[in-house]
Amino acid sequence: MTKTSPTARRKAGFPPSYRWLAIAALRALIVIACVTTAVFFLIRIVPGDPAKMILGEYATAESIAALRRTLGLDLPLWEQFVRFLHTLLTQGDTGLSIVSGVPVRQLIAERAPVTLLLIALACLLAAAVSLVLAVVAATNKDKLLDHLIRIFPAITLGMPVFWVGLLLILLFGVHLRWFPVGGIGEGWTGMLYSLALPAITVAFSQIPTLVRSLRAQMLEVLESDFVVTLRAARIPRRVILFKHVLRNSAMPTLMLFGVNLSYLIGGTLVVEQVFGIKGIGSLLFTSISSRDFPVIQGIALYCAFAVVVIGLLIEIAAWRLDPRTKEKR
């Protein structure tokens, strides 16, 4: 039994009681339910009559009343909610788009791949860059490089995602013409090429906090006795760094990544607007401006689902990394 295979892990006192996984899944459902209900009621409670907004100021009273009936807005709130839940549970959809009459699920399905790809690219980029920067900063403690990397988060923390997007467009798109500006190129490479700049922009909003957390954690682990033991044993530095130090320092940063997830998803939607990418983001903003409530509701549900799924993945990665944390839960 050379490597500690999962069986060893089980016998080694880590009964993989997937109880914690069940609890995490339950939590996920609670978040989705809350988001859906919150959006449902917030849209309808907040002042302003949706029907009047859709038809504009000059619409006649009858046409507004007629629209309210078709939309079911004249029904009492709770009845609207029951009908909404009914459609959600039976057809797994939040109704038809008011503007185009297309089922919301279909609308989202068309636009989802681009957004998902953008989110995935941004996550990969953020993880890779923060890892490199943190390792460089931690191993060159107090040298110039370290100070630069420490000042970087303070400056970029205040940079709005869309503003960074605009600057990148101005710099790389307009002046240097390295990247296409707006829209999505054909074929696989075309798409990736056109998503590069947006992905960098979204990743840029996540990197500062991740670097700061990972660097601080690594410095603490580098000072601990077990690293001194390994270095006294003349074990190669890279083995110590990547096999032992990084593994022990990743946990808090992983958790931080989970917490900042909703910023990442929100950021992606905004960046799509800046770069003119036809993803879920632009669908959201068009449906918002046209007060297309079922579509808004559907997107909110979809985003909550995305946040929760990635959160679960992070929780599993955390368990894989350090089984002890899950034992207590």
Add this chain to the structure above:
Amino acid sequence: MSHRSISPEAGPLPAGRGWSRVRRTPALLAGSFMMLVLILLAVFIPWISPYDPIAQDLSAFLRPPSADHWLGTDQLGRDLFTRLVYAARTDLGIMVLAEIIPFCLGITIGMLAGYYGGWVDTVVSLVTDTFIAFPFYLIIIIVAFASGAGAQGIYITFMLVGWIVFARVSRGLAASLKRQEWIASAQTLGLPGWRILLRHLLPNILPQAVVVLMTDMVGILVAIVTLGYLGIGIAPPTPDWGTMIADGQSFMTTAWWLSAMPGLAVVYTGLALSLIGDGLADLWRRKS
């Protein structure tokens, strides 16, 4: 040791206190200075700049930065610098207002949960763990736009969700502080719970909570400005950095500073707040 002499190590050991320690944290000094400059500007702008942030003067259309218009003028001939500073009033105002209640609420709830434990703690940690990844950023966008309510959307959503990050910090701290021996000693001295919370727990939780507040405030400011950019934040003509960036976007190639300057203002505030946060963190880590 027969006679009771004052023991040789009777007196305290000399160490820096108060102002001398603050002087040794450059980050805090720099951050607070920058913030002070911004606040002074925002308060005294009517006396500093002769221009009105809203009145249009089409004859001064898109002037580049010059002696009388330090940052030039926008597409409606309004002085950019004046609008920038007035915008600071609106954005920083909302930022502070949207943070005060969640901050106090979060600290109190977290402290009670951490100190008393039991079912209070389980309920609070269940809620905070579940909703920490709550896509509230997304909700702000939807609510703000759907209701066209501008800042109200932010306030509502933030009341609902903003307190969670502070509750987590203060709950964690309270739970660990509870095991500290000076809390146990206060209990044996017969001091009631509320007094221990106020006199012993709160003063030791606030420093770290304020550090988190600084970073969180930057997050709120960015959210406010983003809503402004998307046209669903503060309704024009009240000056707001987000809307200013959006307005300047169409003149990007010719007058790049129109969009760049408001962004830099946000970066400036963000830098000031995070410097204050880092400085306070260093100061309190060294003191305890």
Add this chain to the structure above:
Amino acid sequence: MSTDLKLEKVTVRYGGFTALDTIDLDLSARTTLGLVGESGSGKSTLARTVAGLLVPDEGVMRLGGRILEKRRSREQRKQIQMIFQNPDASLNPRRSVRQILSEALTFHRMTRGRADTERRCRELLERVQLVPGSLDRYPHEFSGGQRQRIAIARALSVEPELLIADEPTSALDVSVQRSVLELFREIQAELDLTLLFISHDLGVIHAVSDNVAVMRQGSLVEIASRERFFSRPETAYSRELLAAVPKMPAAAAGATK
């Protein structure tokens, strides 16, 4: 009014694990009981239970004949005070020594007005051999030994009858440890205090206690007077503990003071 401490069948359980298993203990007034045991033996749990920080699952505790209920009377709270092990964590870093010492005095209204409180604080500092000037300082400006002295002064502020010391000198250097132990003995003699002194170090137990109790995995294995325990211990475990203590070269054992 004799303030003996009596424990009858006191049991404390954490989930499945029994930290204290039916403890019967008598601590007669104005004597010092040295409680020794290894980590996990439950000696700290016993200390915290007597101090009222933990509520026992079973058993009864009596001080001076009166039962110590779950909610103790204000009088009972003042009678028992505790001093802890870690000097870095025994004082609130954000409050000055004056605030630390005067808090219980003012809350329990044991002094009349500010001047009286100030006088009482200076007396307490002098009692633990610290200069009055320390009142305006903060805990981080004191050495470990000095912080323990402040903690002792704070415990004495409510004029307790039973003082529990949970390894108060384990984190201190040898020289400072000795002076703090001297302080404990002086206070116990002058204020007629009953002292429950807990330590894993048999040298400290020998220097301080009248009687010795040994704990192992949550139960009392032996109670004896100091002379009998250190010369002819009954249980094998006590002998094992005594044999394990490293010995100084014969002639150099601490000269009598």
Add this chain to the structure above:
Amino acid sequence: MSERETAAAAGKNGAKIGTEPRRVEEANAVHNSNSGTPGNAEARPAGRPEIPTATAAAQVRTTAAADPILVVDRLTLSVASGQNLVQDVSFSLGRGDSLGIVGESGSGKSLTLRAVLGLLPSGVKRTGGEVRHTVRSAMVFQDPRGALDPLCPVVKQVAEVVRYRQGKNRREARAEALKLLGLLGLPDSLKREDRYPNQLSGGQCQRIVIALALACRPDILLCDEPTTALDVTVQRQIIDLIARLQRELGFALVFVTHNLAIAAEVCTRIAVMRQGRLVEEGPSVDVLVRPRDPYTQMLVEAVLPLPEFVSESEDRTRDSGEGGTR
């Protein structure tokens, strides 16, 4: 160990002397990985006999003075602010010697050990003197769990050190690791199922740390208060274990502790350090029975005496030891 303590006997209301930099926060002197050790070439002849007999080890000790394998010459360590935490410390160590370094917290004894190992904590630099040693050293720490990677099973950790230090492949390394653990009296169950540090007792973890040190085949074993965090019975086992290993493997030993009795039991020579300086050094009994330096005298007097107790086997009539201090 609490931070800087002005020694009571010294009587001076000393200014606050730099604390032992357990965790020096501010950015100061850069610590590079192997500062201070001039080429630690593998001077040891290859193919050294695996376990020399006890007599050989004893024989070696008598000729200590002749060829010292470690010379610390006027060593000075200081932090960025220029404060010297260790000042002009010199001592030498022969093959198979055992030197105890005693002193209170903040005396710089642990730092001196780290300087010999060649791995100073960040923020501390060697600003004077040098450490010359022709052989390899390994270290055992005070907190057993802190010296082990919490996320890596123990046998795997020992095997890893064996693999890199003795150039064995993965399978051989694991066999060697298990042999080492057996030598240290660890339960056989580890052979079947590897376990994580948090599942072992403090004493077992300390044995693993010693195994890690021995896996480097050191000629000098550096111990930084290895038993302070352990219970008295476990402490006795670890002390006996270290003494036995030294007899069997013949390595030299530098044993740092604040407990004079332990130093006397384990080491033949003792050095006393106070606020960064070496105040006295000599054979254990001389230093403890006839201390020359007043500080050493104070330390010896501060040791709380324990009367000789009559164990079951001995004659009961012997009266109990000399009077206690009460």
